[in-house]
Amino acid sequence: MEKIGVRDxxxxIAKGIGIIIVVxxxxxxxxxxxxxxxxxxxxLFFLLSGYFFKDKGLTFIDVFKKRIQSYIIPYFVFFIIILLCFILLYVSIGYADKIYLSPKIIIQPYGVVRALWFLLSLFEVHIGYYFIAKYIRKEWIQSSVCLLCLILSHIAFRCGISLPLYIDxxxxxxxxFHIGYLMHKYRILDxxxxxxxxxxxxxxxxxxxxxxxIEIDVMVNKIEGNLLLAFLAAFGGAYIVLYVSLLLKKYNKISFINSTLNYLGRNTLTIFSxxxxxxxxxxxxxxxxxSxxxxxxxxxxxxVWGILGSLIIGIPIKKYILPYIRIIR
Structure with a gap:
């Protein structure tokens, strides 16, 4: 396992593989x-996010500020830039009449900004899991609560109930997220x-x-088919990516592949957005x-274009804009 302070x-690599799959x-x-x-x-991405959850020892205010900075500020920065680029693109090619913007796009992104839902959901999961990890000490109860959340979410889907801000x-x-945290804690990949x-x-x-x-679309909280099988299949696919990543790290002699996947993995937020x-x-x-x-x-x-274009446009945003926006101190 990587030393503290060193990226795993x-x-x-798993994030790098994951973002290629996403695109x-x-x-x-x-x-x-x-x-x-x-x-x-x-x-897979929620599991990887939970892998490095370390907020349990912080106060709620500190966690809230930290996650606003990590997810909500990038959400609005990317939202504005992507939307402006999209409008400029459509106007320049004579598609201005095809631009449709509803006020709800701010909290329920669609079109070219719809991938940003992930940042809103990650914020909610981090905050929710903070309370579970901080105030429930027994892990089997933590696991039970997280499974109950999955069941309640599925019931909402079956009943045609859609909660705002992707809460479902x-x-x-x-x-x-919880499984990722446990995998790190118990060194499952060692x-x-x-x-x-x-x-x-x-x-x-x-x-x-x-x-x-089984059909899954997390953004719209859709799970078609048996819930238990869907959960096991989702975990199975995520773990396969993790295991392939482990093998690449340990045995791959082609450094270009590992270094490329590492780089993509360090920039998943940019590419995703x-x-x-x-x-x-x-x-x-x-x-x-x-398609x-x-x-x-x-x-x-x-x-390839989606990834390269995202890096060309997004890396300057990540490097020169996001570090200087500090709304909450």
Missing amino acids: KTID WGHIGQDFILKNEIFLFHMP SSLSMMIF SLKYSLLLLVVCVLFYIAGIIGK MHLLCIEVARCLFKFPL IDATILDGIYTT
Whole structure:
């Protein structure tokens, strides 16, 4: 395990793999492997976020300030910049009449800013889990509460109830955040032998989810099919990515692959926020095909462009704008 103060390369590699999967999954409706990706890609990121949860010893005010800075400020900064770029793009190509902006877009982002929902949900999960970890000492009770959150969220979905600000989605992801925290605490990834045994089980879970036609879309709190199987398949897919990352860190001799995935992993927030805008730019200016007409090769081009474009536009924002915005001190 990495020393305190040093980034865990396994997790960065997992984030790098995860963000590539996310961009591919957002190429379009019903594109190749979309359902298989949606089965686990968001649970993976919530699990990875929980892996480094360390807020339990802080006061609520400190946690609140910290997470406002981590998620809410980037949310609004990226929201404004992406929306301005989108408007400029559509006006410049004569699509001004196709721009539709509703006031609700601020708290329920759609279109090229819809990926920003993840930042709102991460904020809610961090705050919610802080209270669970701080005030419930027994881990089995913590686990039970997180599972109850998942069940309540699923009941809301089945009843057609949609909570504001993605609260229902956040409730469903609390258990994966908790699992990430426990995996770090008990060093689950330290032993390849035991990790391999868990991998075999997780592969079976994931395959069962695909065969069972489980459909998951965390943003809209959608879980179609058996809830238990959906949970196991989502965890299974997330763990497969973690195990592949562990193998790459330990045995991969091609440093370019690891360094690239590490770099992407350190910039997932930027890519996550910007990639939908970059894909839209590619389709409007460079005539990249819509998903209905796209081939696998088109998907690769679009994914690479979405990632590179996000880094080109987003890294200056991350480096020169976000560090200087300190609304709460």
